[in-house]
Amino acid sequence: MAASRGQKVAVTGGSGFVGRNLVKELSRLGKNVVVVDLTPSPEAESRIAGVEYVRADLRDYGDVLLALQGVDTVFHIAGNASGTLSVEYPRLDFQTNAVATCNVGNACLQLGVRRLVYLSSAIVYGTPQYVPMTEEHPTSPFLPYGASKLSGEFSLLSLEATADLPVVIGRSFVIYGPGEDPRTAGGEVSQFLRWHLNERKIPVVGDIDRKTRDFIHVFDLCAALIKLAEVGQSGEIYNLGSGQEVSMRELADTIGAATGRKAVLEPDESQLEDSFRLVADTSKLFSLGFKPSIPLQEGIRYLASDLGEFPELPTTAAKFRRDSQDEQYAAKG
Ligand SMILES: NC(=O)c1ccc[n+]([C@@H]2O[C@H](COP(=O)([O-])OP(=O)(O)OC[C@H]3O[C@@H](n4cnc5c(N)ncnc54)[C@H](O)[C@@H]3O)[C@@H](O)[C@H]2O)c1
Numbered sequence: 001m002a003a004s005r006g007q008k009v010a011v012t013g014g015s016g017f018v019g020r021n022l023v024k025e026l027s028r029l030g031k032n033v034v035v036v037d038l039t040p041s042p043e044a045e046s047r048i049a050g051v052e053y054v055r056a057d058l059r060d061y062g063d064v065l066l067a068l069q070g071v072d073t074v075f076h077i078a079g080n081a082s083g084t085l086s087v088e089y090p091r092l093d094f095q096t097n098a099v100a101t102c103n104v105g106n107a108c109l110q111l112g113v114r115r116l117v118y119l120s121s122a123i124v125y126g127t128p129q130y131v132p133m134t135e136e137h138p139t140s141p142f143l144p145y146g147a148s149k150l151s152g153e154f155s156l157l158s159l160e161a162t163a164d165l166p167v168v169i170g171r172s173f174v175i176y177g178p179g180e181d182p183r184t185a186g187g188e189v190s191q192f193l194r195w196h197l198n199e200r201k202i203p204v205v206g207d208i209d210r211k212t213r214d215f216i217h218v219f220d221l222c223a224a225l226i227k228l229a230e231v232g233q234s235g236e237i238y239n240l241g242s243g244q245e246v247s248m249r250e251l252a253d254t255i256g257a258a259t260g261r262k263a264v265l266e267p268d269e270s271q272l273e274d275s276f277r278l279v280a281d282t283s284k285l286f287s288l289g290f291k292p293s294i295p296l297q298e299g300i301r302y303l304a305s306d307l308g309e310f311p312e313l314p315t316t317a318a319k320f321r322r323d324s325q326d327e328q329y330a331a332k333g
Pocket residue numbers: 012013014015016017018019036037038039056057058059077078079080081096100119120121122149171172173174175176181184187
Protein backbone atom coordinates (compact mmCIF):
# COMPACT_ATOMS: atom_id res chain seq x y z
CA MET A 1 0.00 0.00 0.00
CA ALA A 2 1.12 3.57 -0.53
CA ALA A 3 1.07 4.00 3.25
CA SER A 4 3.72 2.03 5.05
CA ARG A 5 3.62 1.21 8.77
CA GLY A 6 3.09 4.38 10.81
CA GLN A 7 1.62 6.44 7.99
CA LYS A 8 -1.98 7.50 8.29
CA VAL A 9 -4.78 5.70 6.44
CA ALA A 10 -8.31 7.13 6.43
CA VAL A 11 -11.41 4.98 5.96
CA THR A 12 -14.51 7.01 5.15
CA GLY A 13 -17.62 5.13 6.19
CA GLY A 14 -15.46 3.29 8.72
CA SER A 15 -18.45 2.79 11.04
CA GLY A 16 -20.47 0.91 8.43
CA PHE A 17 -20.52 -2.73 7.38
CA VAL A 18 -17.64 -2.75 4.88
CA GLY A 19 -15.71 0.11 6.46
CA ARG A 20 -15.59 -1.41 9.93
CA ASN A 21 -14.30 -4.72 8.59
CA LEU A 22 -11.65 -2.82 6.60
CA VAL A 23 -10.60 -0.80 9.64
CA LYS A 24 -10.15 -4.01 11.63
CA GLU A 25 -7.98 -5.52 8.91
CA LEU A 26 -5.86 -2.38 8.44
CA SER A 27 -5.33 -2.16 12.20
CA ARG A 28 -4.34 -5.82 12.29
CA LEU A 29 -1.76 -5.01 9.62
CA GLY A 30 -0.32 -2.31 11.89
CA LYS A 31 -1.64 0.74 10.02
CA ASN A 32 -2.38 4.01 11.73
CA VAL A 33 -6.11 4.29 10.93
CA VAL A 34 -8.59 7.15 11.16
CA VAL A 35 -12.32 6.52 10.73
CA VAL A 36 -14.11 9.40 9.01
CA ASP A 37 -17.85 8.98 9.33
CA LEU A 38 -21.10 10.76 10.00
CA THR A 39 -21.66 8.39 12.93
CA PRO A 40 -18.18 7.58 14.26
CA SER A 41 -18.92 4.80 16.80
CA PRO A 42 -19.23 6.90 19.93
CA GLU A 43 -19.61 4.04 22.42
CA ALA A 44 -16.23 3.16 23.92
CA GLU A 45 -16.96 -0.59 23.84
CA SER A 46 -17.53 -0.61 20.07
CA ARG A 47 -14.32 1.26 19.23
CA ILE A 48 -11.35 -0.58 17.76
CA ALA A 49 -8.24 -0.10 19.90
CA GLY A 50 -5.73 2.37 18.50
CA VAL A 51 -8.11 3.77 15.88
CA GLU A 52 -8.89 7.49 15.72
CA TYR A 53 -12.53 8.46 15.14
CA VAL A 54 -13.48 11.72 13.41
CA ARG A 55 -17.02 12.88 12.78
CA ALA A 56 -17.45 14.42 9.34
CA ASP A 57 -20.28 14.94 6.90
CA LEU A 58 -18.60 14.33 3.55
CA ARG A 59 -21.22 16.44 1.80
CA ASP A 60 -19.55 19.41 3.51
CA TYR A 61 -16.22 20.25 1.88
CA GLY A 62 -14.87 21.98 4.99
CA ASP A 63 -15.51 18.82 7.04
CA VAL A 64 -13.71 16.68 4.45
CA LEU A 65 -10.62 18.92 4.37
CA LEU A 66 -10.35 18.90 8.16
CA ALA A 67 -10.88 15.15 8.48
CA LEU A 68 -8.28 14.18 5.86
CA GLN A 69 -5.44 16.42 7.11
CA GLY A 70 -2.14 14.51 7.30
CA VAL A 71 -3.55 11.39 5.65
CA ASP A 72 -1.46 9.38 3.20
CA THR A 73 -4.01 6.87 1.83
CA VAL A 74 -7.80 7.18 1.70
CA PHE A 75 -10.27 4.34 1.31
CA HIS A 76 -13.52 6.07 0.34
CA ILE A 77 -16.16 3.59 1.49
CA ALA A 78 -18.84 5.94 2.88
CA GLY A 79 -22.03 6.17 0.92
CA ASN A 80 -25.61 5.12 0.59
CA ALA A 81 -25.58 1.40 -0.20
CA SER A 82 -29.34 0.98 -0.56
CA GLY A 83 -31.05 0.95 -3.95
CA THR A 84 -34.42 1.16 -2.22
CA LEU A 85 -33.40 4.27 -0.27
CA SER A 86 -32.20 5.85 -3.52
CA VAL A 87 -35.64 5.27 -5.08
CA GLU A 88 -37.32 6.93 -2.10
CA TYR A 89 -34.78 9.74 -1.57
CA PRO A 90 -32.88 10.31 -4.84
CA ARG A 91 -31.44 13.70 -3.89
CA LEU A 92 -30.11 12.42 -0.58
CA ASP A 93 -28.59 9.47 -2.44
CA PHE A 94 -26.92 11.77 -4.99
CA GLN A 95 -25.51 14.08 -2.33
CA THR A 96 -24.20 11.11 -0.33
CA ASN A 97 -22.67 9.18 -3.21
CA ALA A 98 -21.85 11.71 -5.91
CA VAL A 99 -21.33 15.10 -4.22
CA ALA A 100 -19.47 13.59 -1.25
CA THR A 101 -17.21 11.58 -3.60
CA CYS A 102 -16.39 14.71 -5.61
CA ASN A 103 -15.52 16.42 -2.31
CA VAL A 104 -13.27 13.54 -1.24
CA GLY A 105 -11.45 13.55 -4.60
CA ASN A 106 -10.90 17.32 -4.50
CA ALA A 107 -9.68 17.20 -0.91
CA CYS A 108 -7.25 14.40 -1.77
CA LEU A 109 -5.79 16.59 -4.53
CA GLN A 110 -5.64 19.67 -2.34
CA LEU A 111 -3.97 17.78 0.53
CA GLY A 112 -1.59 15.75 -1.63
CA VAL A 113 -2.96 12.35 -0.61
CA ARG A 114 -0.82 9.64 -2.24
CA ARG A 115 -3.51 7.05 -2.93
CA LEU A 116 -7.32 7.09 -3.07
CA VAL A 117 -9.30 3.85 -3.39
CA TYR A 118 -13.00 4.31 -4.16
CA LEU A 119 -15.51 1.54 -3.50
CA SER A 120 -18.07 1.70 -6.28
CA SER A 121 -20.69 -0.88 -7.18
CA ALA A 122 -21.62 -3.25 -10.00
CA ILE A 123 -24.98 -1.45 -9.91
CA VAL A 124 -23.43 1.07 -12.35
CA TYR A 125 -23.65 -1.52 -15.16
CA GLY A 126 -27.45 -1.64 -15.02
CA THR A 127 -29.13 -4.72 -16.49
CA PRO A 128 -26.38 -7.09 -17.66
CA GLN A 129 -26.06 -7.52 -21.42
CA TYR A 130 -23.59 -10.39 -21.07
CA VAL A 131 -22.01 -12.41 -18.27
CA PRO A 132 -19.46 -12.59 -16.86
CA MET A 133 -19.27 -8.81 -17.02
CA THR A 134 -15.94 -7.21 -17.78
CA GLU A 135 -15.09 -3.67 -16.75
CA GLU A 136 -15.81 -2.66 -20.39
CA HIS A 137 -19.47 -3.68 -20.08
CA PRO A 138 -21.67 -0.62 -20.90
CA THR A 139 -22.82 1.41 -17.90
CA SER A 140 -26.54 2.11 -17.92
CA PRO A 141 -27.82 2.29 -14.34
CA PHE A 142 -31.55 1.80 -13.78
CA LEU A 143 -31.63 2.99 -10.16
CA PRO A 144 -30.72 6.43 -8.77
CA TYR A 145 -28.16 4.51 -6.65
CA GLY A 146 -26.39 3.33 -9.81
CA ALA A 147 -26.45 6.82 -11.31
CA SER A 148 -24.97 8.38 -8.17
CA LYS A 149 -22.20 5.76 -7.84
CA LEU A 150 -21.33 6.22 -11.53
CA SER A 151 -21.23 10.01 -11.10
CA GLY A 152 -18.78 9.47 -8.24
CA GLU A 153 -16.59 7.35 -10.53
CA PHE A 154 -16.66 9.91 -13.39
CA SER A 155 -15.90 12.74 -11.04
CA LEU A 156 -12.77 10.97 -9.68
CA LEU A 157 -11.62 9.80 -13.12
CA SER A 158 -11.92 13.34 -14.47
CA LEU A 159 -9.67 14.54 -11.63
CA GLU A 160 -7.23 11.77 -12.49
CA ALA A 161 -7.22 12.86 -16.15
CA THR A 162 -6.87 16.58 -15.49
CA ALA A 163 -4.86 16.75 -12.28
CA ASP A 164 -3.26 13.30 -11.78
CA LEU A 165 -5.44 12.32 -8.81
CA PRO A 166 -3.96 8.92 -7.82
CA VAL A 167 -7.27 7.06 -7.71
CA VAL A 168 -8.16 3.39 -8.18
CA ILE A 169 -11.79 2.26 -8.41
CA GLY A 170 -13.26 -1.05 -7.29
CA ARG A 171 -16.74 -2.04 -8.51
CA SER A 172 -18.05 -4.53 -6.04
CA PHE A 173 -20.62 -7.22 -6.65
CA VAL A 174 -22.72 -8.42 -3.67
CA ILE A 175 -20.84 -8.31 -0.36
CA TYR A 176 -21.82 -10.44 2.64
CA GLY A 177 -20.38 -11.21 6.06
CA PRO A 178 -20.51 -10.08 9.69
CA GLY A 179 -21.67 -6.60 10.62
CA GLU A 180 -24.43 -5.83 8.13
CA ASP A 181 -27.31 -3.77 9.50
CA PRO A 182 -30.48 -5.85 8.97
CA ARG A 183 -32.52 -2.65 8.66
CA THR A 184 -30.62 -1.52 5.56
CA ALA A 185 -28.82 -4.60 4.25
CA GLY A 186 -30.14 -5.64 0.85
CA GLY A 187 -27.73 -8.52 0.14
CA GLU A 188 -29.39 -11.90 -0.32
CA VAL A 189 -26.94 -13.96 1.79
CA SER A 190 -27.62 -12.10 5.01
CA GLN A 191 -31.34 -11.69 4.30
CA PHE A 192 -31.89 -15.38 3.45
CA LEU A 193 -29.88 -16.55 6.43
CA ARG A 194 -31.77 -14.35 8.86
CA TRP A 195 -35.14 -15.75 7.71
CA HIS A 196 -33.75 -19.29 7.81
CA LEU A 197 -32.24 -18.95 11.31
CA ASN A 198 -35.66 -17.76 12.49
CA GLU A 199 -37.08 -21.02 11.09
CA ARG A 200 -39.14 -19.06 8.57
CA LYS A 201 -39.63 -19.51 4.82
CA ILE A 202 -37.33 -17.25 2.81
CA PRO A 203 -39.13 -14.66 0.66
CA VAL A 204 -37.31 -14.28 -2.66
CA VAL A 205 -37.85 -11.41 -5.04
CA GLY A 206 -37.58 -12.54 -8.64
CA ASP A 207 -37.13 -15.86 -10.39
CA ILE A 208 -35.19 -18.30 -8.17
CA ASP A 209 -33.35 -19.94 -11.08
CA ARG A 210 -32.88 -17.08 -13.54
CA LYS A 211 -31.75 -14.65 -10.84
CA THR A 212 -28.06 -15.20 -10.14
CA ARG A 213 -25.53 -13.16 -8.22
CA ASP A 214 -21.80 -13.02 -7.50
CA PHE A 215 -21.21 -13.01 -3.74
CA ILE A 216 -17.93 -11.95 -2.15
CA HIS A 217 -17.17 -12.29 1.54
CA VAL A 218 -16.39 -8.98 3.23
CA PHE A 219 -12.98 -10.28 4.44
CA ASP A 220 -12.05 -11.06 0.82
CA LEU A 221 -13.44 -7.72 -0.31
CA CYS A 222 -11.24 -5.91 2.23
CA ALA A 223 -8.18 -7.87 1.06
CA ALA A 224 -9.03 -6.87 -2.53
CA LEU A 225 -9.33 -3.18 -1.57
CA ILE A 226 -5.94 -3.32 0.14
CA LYS A 227 -4.51 -4.98 -2.98
CA LEU A 228 -5.90 -2.11 -5.09
CA ALA A 229 -4.19 0.39 -2.77
CA GLU A 230 -0.91 -1.49 -3.08
CA VAL A 231 -0.69 -2.37 -6.76
CA GLY A 232 -3.83 -1.15 -8.56
CA GLN A 233 -3.19 1.08 -11.59
CA SER A 234 -4.13 4.71 -11.13
CA GLY A 235 -7.15 5.68 -13.24
CA GLU A 236 -8.25 2.04 -13.61
CA ILE A 237 -11.45 0.26 -12.61
CA TYR A 238 -11.48 -3.30 -11.22
CA ASN A 239 -14.44 -5.60 -10.70
CA LEU A 240 -14.50 -6.93 -7.14
CA GLY A 241 -16.22 -10.29 -6.95
CA SER A 242 -15.67 -14.00 -6.56
CA GLY A 243 -16.38 -14.79 -10.23
CA GLN A 244 -18.79 -17.54 -9.04
CA GLU A 245 -22.36 -17.47 -10.35
CA VAL A 246 -24.94 -18.54 -7.74
CA SER A 247 -28.71 -18.75 -8.34
CA MET A 248 -31.18 -18.03 -5.55
CA ARG A 249 -32.03 -21.74 -5.45
CA GLU A 250 -28.33 -22.64 -5.15
CA LEU A 251 -27.90 -20.04 -2.40
CA ALA A 252 -30.78 -21.65 -0.44
CA ASP A 253 -29.23 -25.10 -0.95
CA THR A 254 -25.86 -23.83 0.28
CA ILE A 255 -27.51 -22.31 3.35
CA GLY A 256 -29.18 -25.67 3.99
CA ALA A 257 -25.82 -27.48 3.66
CA ALA A 258 -24.04 -24.94 5.89
CA THR A 259 -26.65 -25.04 8.67
CA GLY A 260 -27.65 -28.71 8.41
CA ARG A 261 -31.33 -27.85 7.82
CA LYS A 262 -33.06 -27.47 4.46
CA ALA A 263 -33.85 -23.87 3.57
CA VAL A 264 -37.35 -23.30 2.16
CA LEU A 265 -37.97 -20.57 -0.39
CA GLU A 266 -41.17 -18.60 -0.83
CA PRO A 267 -40.83 -17.01 -4.28
CA ASP A 268 -42.25 -13.52 -4.77
CA GLU A 269 -42.38 -13.12 -8.51
CA SER A 270 -44.37 -9.90 -8.36
CA GLN A 271 -41.16 -7.91 -8.93
CA LEU A 272 -39.09 -9.42 -11.70
CA GLU A 273 -36.89 -6.39 -12.40
CA ASP A 274 -33.88 -8.03 -10.81
CA SER A 275 -34.25 -11.56 -12.23
CA PHE A 276 -31.10 -11.20 -14.30
CA ARG A 277 -27.74 -12.95 -14.08
CA LEU A 278 -25.03 -10.82 -12.44
CA VAL A 279 -21.51 -12.23 -12.44
CA ALA A 280 -18.13 -10.53 -12.44
CA ASP A 281 -15.33 -11.22 -14.83
CA THR A 282 -12.58 -11.02 -12.23
CA SER A 283 -9.55 -11.57 -14.47
CA LYS A 284 -8.32 -7.98 -14.14
CA LEU A 285 -8.49 -8.15 -10.34
CA PHE A 286 -6.95 -11.62 -10.19
CA SER A 287 -4.09 -10.42 -12.44
CA LEU A 288 -2.99 -8.24 -9.50
CA GLY A 289 -2.34 -11.39 -7.49
CA PHE A 290 -5.61 -11.43 -5.54
CA LYS A 291 -7.76 -14.55 -5.11
CA PRO A 292 -10.79 -14.84 -2.81
CA SER A 293 -10.12 -17.29 0.00
CA ILE A 294 -13.55 -17.90 1.55
CA PRO A 295 -15.89 -20.32 -0.26
CA LEU A 296 -19.59 -19.43 0.00
CA GLN A 297 -20.52 -22.37 2.22
CA GLU A 298 -17.74 -21.59 4.67
CA GLY A 299 -18.65 -17.88 4.69
CA ILE A 300 -22.28 -18.76 5.40
CA ARG A 301 -21.33 -21.14 8.24
CA TYR A 302 -19.20 -18.39 9.79
CA LEU A 303 -21.97 -15.80 9.38
CA ALA A 304 -24.58 -18.16 10.88
CA SER A 305 -22.48 -18.58 14.01
CA ASP A 306 -21.92 -14.81 14.18
CA LEU A 307 -25.67 -14.11 13.89
CA GLY A 308 -26.65 -16.76 16.47
CA GLU A 309 -30.14 -18.18 16.89
CA PHE A 310 -33.12 -16.03 15.92
CA PRO A 311 -31.30 -12.91 14.67
CA GLU A 312 -33.22 -9.72 13.87
CA LEU A 313 -35.21 -10.17 10.65
CA PRO A 314 -34.37 -8.01 7.64
CA THR A 315 -36.75 -5.15 7.01
CA THR A 316 -35.69 -3.99 3.58
CA ALA A 317 -38.05 -5.01 0.82
CA ALA A 318 -36.39 -4.28 -2.54
CA LYS A 319 -38.11 -1.38 -4.25
CA PHE A 320 -37.64 -0.44 -7.89
CA ARG A 321 -40.31 2.23 -8.21
CA ARG A 322 -41.67 4.93 -5.99
CA ASP A 323 -45.39 4.61 -5.20
CA SER A 324 -47.54 7.64 -5.95
CA GLN A 325 -48.23 8.13 -2.23
CA ASP A 326 -44.47 8.54 -1.77
CA GLU A 327 -44.51 11.86 -3.65
CA GLN A 328 -43.64 13.65 -0.40
CA TYR A 329 -40.22 11.93 -0.57
CA ALA A 330 -39.33 13.62 -3.84
CA ALA A 331 -39.50 17.02 -2.18
CA LYS A 332 -37.63 15.91 0.97
CA GLY A 333 -34.84 13.88 -0.43
N1 LIG B 1 -22.94 -3.83 0.82
C1 LIG B 1 -22.78 -4.22 -0.45
O1 LIG B 1 -23.15 -5.34 -0.87
C2 LIG B 1 -22.10 -3.28 -1.42
C3 LIG B 1 -21.88 -3.71 -2.74
C4 LIG B 1 -21.24 -2.85 -3.63
C5 LIG B 1 -20.80 -1.60 -3.21
N2 LIG B 1 -21.03 -1.20 -1.94
C6 LIG B 1 -20.60 0.15 -1.55
O2 LIG B 1 -19.89 0.07 -0.33
C7 LIG B 1 -20.07 1.25 0.42
C8 LIG B 1 -20.36 0.88 1.87
O3 LIG B 1 -21.44 0.00 1.93
P1 LIG B 1 -21.89 -0.61 3.33
O4 LIG B 1 -22.70 -1.81 3.01
O5 LIG B 1 -20.75 -0.70 4.25
O6 LIG B 1 -22.89 0.54 3.83
P2 LIG B 1 -23.21 1.01 5.32
O7 LIG B 1 -24.51 1.75 5.24
O8 LIG B 1 -23.09 -0.11 6.29
O9 LIG B 1 -22.03 2.05 5.64
C9 LIG B 1 -21.97 3.32 5.05
C10 LIG B 1 -21.27 4.26 6.01
O10 LIG B 1 -21.15 5.55 5.36
C11 LIG B 1 -21.44 6.55 6.33
N3 LIG B 1 -21.93 7.76 5.67
C12 LIG B 1 -23.08 7.89 4.94
N4 LIG B 1 -23.22 9.17 4.54
C13 LIG B 1 -22.14 9.86 5.00
C14 LIG B 1 -21.73 11.21 4.92
N5 LIG B 1 -22.48 12.13 4.28
N6 LIG B 1 -20.59 11.57 5.52
C15 LIG B 1 -19.85 10.66 6.19
N7 LIG B 1 -20.18 9.34 6.30
C16 LIG B 1 -21.32 8.96 5.72
C17 LIG B 1 -22.53 5.94 7.22
O11 LIG B 1 -22.61 6.61 8.48
C18 LIG B 1 -22.06 4.49 7.32
O12 LIG B 1 -21.22 4.29 8.45
C19 LIG B 1 -21.21 2.03 -0.25
O13 LIG B 1 -20.64 3.17 -0.87
C20 LIG B 1 -21.76 1.08 -1.28
O14 LIG B 1 -22.13 1.77 -2.46
C21 LIG B 1 -21.67 -2.00 -1.03
